[in-house]
Amino acid sequence: MTFQTLDDLDDGQRVLVRLDLNSPVEDGEVQDNRRFGRHAATISELVDRDFAVAVMAHQGRPGDEDFVSLSQHADILADHIDHDVDHVADTFGGEALDAIDALEGGDVLVLENTRMADGELPEEEPEVKAETEFVQTLAPEFDAYINDAYSAAHRSHASLVGFPLVMDAYAGRVMETEYQANTAIAEKEFDGQVTMAMGGTKATDVIGVIDHIGDKIDDFVLGGIAGQLFLRAQGYPIGYDVGDMDLFTTQWENNQEIIEDILEERGDQITVAHDVAYGEDGERVEVDVDDVDEKGLGIMDIGTDTAEDYAELARESDAVFVKGALGVFEDEKFSTGTVTVLEAVAETDCFSVVGGGDTSRAITMYGMSEDSFDHVSIAGGAYIRALTGDALIGVEVLQNAN
Ligand SMILES: Nc1ncnc2c1ncn2[C@@H]1O[C@H](COP(=O)(O)OP(=O)(O)O)[C@@H](O)[C@H]1O
Ligand SMILES: O=C(OP(=O)(O)O)[C@H](O)COP(=O)(O)O
Numbered sequence: 138m139t140f141q142t143l144d145d146l147d148d149g150q151r152v153l154v155r156l157d158l159n160s161p162v163e164d165g166e167v168q169d170n171r172r173f174g175r176h177a178a179t180i181s182e183l184v185d186r187d188f189a190v191a192v193m194a195h196q197g198r199p200g201d202e203d204f205v206s207l208s209q210h211a212d213i214l215a216d217h218i219d220h221d222v223d224h225v226a227d228t229f230g231g232e233a234l235d236a237i238d239a240l241e242g243g244d245v246l247v248l249e250n251t252r253m254a255d256g257e258l259p260e261e262e263p264e265v266k267a268e269t270e271f272v273q274t275l276a277p278e279f280d281a282y283i284n285d286a287y288s289a290a291h292r293s294h295a296s297l298v299g300f301p302l303v304m305d306a307y308a309g310r311v312m313e314t315e316y317q318a319n320t321a322i323a324e325k326e327f328d329g330q331v332t333m334a335m336g337g338t339k340a341t342d343v344i345g346v347i348d349h350i351g352d353k354i355d356d357f358v359l360g361g362i363a364g365q366l367f368l369r370a371q372g373y374p375i376g377y378d379v380g381d382m383d384l385f386t387t388q389w390e391n392n393q394e395i396i397e398d399i400l401e402e403r404g405d406q407i408t409v410a411h412d413v414a415y416g417e418d419g420e421r422v423e424v425d426v427d428d429v430d431e432k433g434l435g436i437m438d439i440g441t442d443t444a445e446d447y448a449e450l451a452r453e454s455d456a457v458f459v460k461g462a463l464g465v466f467e468d469e470k471f472s473t474g475t476v477t478v479l480e481a482v483a484e485t486d487c488f489s490v491v492g493g494g495d496t497s498r499a500i501t502m503y504g505m506s507e508d509s510f511d512h513v514s515i516a517g518g519a520y521i522r523a524l525t526g527d528a529l530i531g532v533e534v535l536q537n538a539n
Pocket of ligand 2: 157159197198288289292494515516517518519
């Protein structure tokens with residue numbers, strides 16, 4: 138890791154801090170989530186060290202319903218750090234500059250949603266972003282720039298890649314820990330078994346990971362929609378869109394060939410479910426995959442036997458990486474696969490990383506402690522890119538900054 142961290146920064150300075158507070162919004166209400174808790178640690182440290190802090194963050198995308206002001210985010214952050222947090226409805230105009238001017242040591246100010254400001258979008262080269270009025274106006278107001286937004290570091294936006302080119306730049310605590318844990322697959326050596334459990338709804342994520350790090354993983358154990366695509370490719374009459382959701386058919390049409398190629402090249406590393414669960418009259422019903430004779434079954438989870446096998450493999454592993462839920466864990470009766478495997482990982486003294494917003498939610502929902510894992514990532518897209526070895530532009534500019 139070559140970027141500078143908060144350990145390299147003298148106390149009491151004026152700092153511009155990029156967080157990722159992008160959150161679910163329900164009926165206009167921003168929902169508290171893991172991202173606030175994580176970034177709160179960085180902000181609390183800065184407050185304790187008497188920094189004057191201005192926060193940049195984005196919420197949603199222009200045109201979408203969750204594209205809202207950051208005023209609620211400021212309140213939620215204040216609750217987490219148990220300290221006042223102000224919000225100004227402006228990002229780099231006169232109103233923002235007045236509020237920044239008034240900042241004293243220990244103050245925290247959240248600037249308005251960066252995606253509401255000119256120059257933040259679209260994605261362009263860091264050199265272009267560094268020249269925007271956005272960056273050129275804010276940079277001289279601060280002694281240093283801190284990027285804590287690992288989970289947005291795959292976006293080449295002004296607030297993420299422009300500032301490190303024109304001022305001293307540092308990684309925040311979230312950036313530091315996410316980077317270290319998520320690049321472990323590429324950089325760490327493990328003596329024994331390395332297992333990756335993957336599920337969820339996105340076939341491209343799973344295919345990308347197998348394609349890129351197949352040599353570093355001994356066994357991929359699959360569930361979720363992704364696992365069903367691999368079952369179908371092995372000839373089982375499995376995979377069916379439930380209700381209006383098009384989770385299976387389109388992905389099957391787009392990925393059939395590549396999945397068949399993966400099975401041919403790496404079949405011995407890939408384990409799919411040998412039993413699965415579906416819903417009937419509101420109950421969980423389990424069936425052996427060899428006994429499935431119709432495509433009409435909406436499979437919601439891996440079976441209990443398969444879950445136990447995956448858990449056993451996790452217990453024997455030196456390292457386990459998890460991406461994507463193995464079933465629809467939000468419904469308790471279909472949580473068996475996800476929870477059985479996560480609990481086994483939690484109880485085992487292996488190096489463990491769990492990624493993906495939905496998957497990590499299962500940890501909280503089913504009473505597990507985050508401390509039982511080496512790392513629970515708050516990143517979705519950035520985690521996948523890290524696993525597949527893709528560089529994150531926001532990390533690269535930090536590494537090249539000093
Ligand atoms: N068999 C299944 N059918 C439908 N959805 C599933 C199935 N298995 C898992 N899922 C869903 O996958 C979601 C997680 O998918 P994904 O977005 O890929 O992971 P993450 O958010 O962890 O990156 C969960 O919300 C879960 O309900
Ligand atoms: O939530 C985010 O991405 P994620 O859902 O892939 O983790 C980041 O804030 C990036 O947001 P974006 O995908 O609108 O650029």
